[in-house]
Amino acid sequence: MSDGSFGLTEAVSIALGGMIGGGIYAVLGVVTTITRAATWFAFLLADVLAICSAYSYIKLNELAVNDNGGDGGGSVTFVQSFTGNSRLAGMIGWTLLLGYVGSMAMYAFAFAEFSISLPGVPSSIGGLPLRPTISVLVIAGFVGLNLLGADATGSAENILTSAKVIVLVVFGLAGIVYALSVSSDPVTFGTSRFTSFSPIMAAAVSFVAFQGWQLLFYDQESIAELLETIPKAIYLSIPVAVSIYMLVALVTYNLAPNAIQNNPHTALVDAASTIGGAVGLASAAGIVISLSALFSTGSAINATMFSAGYFAKGMATDDLLPDRAGDASASGVPTRTLLILGIVTAVFTAYGSLSAITAFASLTFIVVFGAMGALAFAQRDTDRITAIWPAVGTVGGGLSFVLMFYHLYTAERGTFYAVVLIAVAVFAVELLYFERDILEEEIPSVDRDSETPVE
Template sequence: MADKIGLSESIAMAVGGMVGGGIFAVLGVVAVKAGPSAWMAFVASGFIAASAGYSFVTLNNQLRQPGTPITFIEVYTGRTALAGMMGWTFVIGYIGTMALYAYAFGSYLVALIGLQTVAGIPAQPFVSTVVVVLFVGINAAGAHASGRTEDTLVGLKIALLLAFCGGGLYYGFVHGQLKSGLTTLGIGPLVAAAVSFVAFEGWELLLFDQESIHNPRTTVKKSIFVSITAVTVLYALVAIVTTSLLSPRTILLNSETALAIAARPFFGAIGFTLISIAALFSTASALNATLFSTSRLMRQLATDKLLPKRLESRGSEPVWSLVILGVLTATLASLGSLNAISSFASLTFITIFGLISFLAYQERSRSIPSVILPAIGTIGAIATIIALIWNLATTEFGTFVIVTVLSLIVITAELVYFERTPIQQEFKK
């Protein structure tokens, strides 16, 4: 019992999972789509995430033993194949997230050192691929960052972001540059909310690690709500500072590193350097941690016969899972645009959270929260999915094609695998 983590550590894990790298990469994309009302997009996404969090917690607490989102599908629907498809979707979502982290890492390093090409190859894809290969090798060798190291990194980047918010708000107030965004309302914030959703994934990992948490039902519930609320406020403040101090054109031309550039007016050149270094450490740490967790999720799915058995590594490290994850992540980070990667990753997690919210609505009790919050999670997910797809189809058709093709590949692979007769027979044994 003494080895299990408590409430404060669980909150730190959830906050670290969300702030891990998404805000450094996705902020520029959100600001381009919503302008000064970008903070509203983060608030909307946070509210939908909190509603989904309530649904996750409710389903978890109704089980005899704490379970995972994959367990929820299997227990409440009785469909093992559907649970397996949920597991695959989680893995795909994490691949998209890792690609986003790798892309952001490459972008910030290139901007920080002024590197344009490496041996004639564009620097960002090259650096993104190298960092993925590096962490695949580290994880395959069994070397992982200690929990204390991860906690320290989380604390440092939160402190730096808070300093960014405090300095930026003061500077903007003194110089009369703060913008409310209330005059730029429209569909922009809703579209931006959909794209920003990837910055709110990470808290759900607590549900996959409940065996390590003291009093998991209560601790996970409190941790999810506290962490989502805190991160929503942090993201909103970061968005206000960035969109107030930078022109729309500057954000458009520097969407990958907008957060670092926004620090220049009040912290000077050192601000850009500090934020860029923080982004490098944050995205690298998040990439490593997500790769570690996802490879073990894949191994567990293979053990449960929801993935090919060859992925059930007999050694201490799931090498085959790591290699597959590395190849897919590096490919997406190298060939995809920032908007395409963030849209695909967000779309995946919106779908997951929406499905779990719908399941919680079906399992609702007579209490008001059990009806309203899952309904908000479900309707919010549907609305943001429609807004995202509509926006991509009408304004960024190339990105729309990429996201659509990736989604169809995932759905087809899942359907083909789980409809195979041998797989179905295994489930029935």
């Protein structure tokens, strides 16, 4: 759509759908293994960082539209607009694309985990685990769907988001009622962990679940009165999403402590079964949550792939991606671009663990959002920007980055080395691409020097 027909309701649905889409189903188990009962507090900390990051995006967008006479945009546009450095913009764009790939891999992993949790679905066939196969197949399915030109309207997004939110809110409220009136165990809030670094580390790991609001900046031509609608939508959607995350985390940990220990990725199913068991509907409640998870993670894969495809096409148009990544002049998302995104995502989700994929995706978004905070802080002399919020976002992002690396190094050494190797490889490829003109000038001189006769 390009007629500015998305109002506040549709904008809230897009932002909220991007966060609720699959994040809670994918990150809850990972975060609870880090900070246990204080998971709800970790989500609250992530909320603060997300709001500060959103403030920077909103203010940079206002400056880009009003002062620079542009159409607004996202991270790449902001870097180009305020620094004039295309290489830096391109490297930020590549990092963001990796974040999208990590997000899709995370959703596909969770999709498979909840598929296996359904009655009658085996965890392996012939001794081979079924999880990687399901994850790869769902990625392939949504690549095919996007190749057909699938899209969602604002009205459809309203319905889909409402359904996802209703299921989780009902689950959370029913869980609170169960904990207070049926369960004999006291509700645990994990306050003893508030004085440790574990909630901060968990907040950093969960950050990937709170980045969906930025999708609004890539569809601004569809939003009416964008400079008013986008801030309202973001400042409404982030607190609502975080409130739901906190409620679900509190209920799941208290009602399914054994599942949190033994099978944290699908502990939501056990918690729902416990609630449903009070009225004789344990199996039905578990199936509803599993199906909701499949629906939510599937729609999140589709929406992220759609957005990432157009984002990559825009980068190719600006010569920030190689021509071989896809034909930027093609109608819609280039086929080759979708195939590359799908293949890389499939490799990530097939061979990575959920904790590793989640950590990798969160790190990429922390880097990008922290950079946008620093960029907004650099523009603090303008009347529109209050320096404290970009400063908090930048410092918080930097601290989260350091603490996450520390956590990975001490608790998940294999994941730490994998993330470092991937980061180094990507950085090397970026330098080779963006410094290719310099390399082309230097290589002939090397050849000529090598041909100089020796006396």
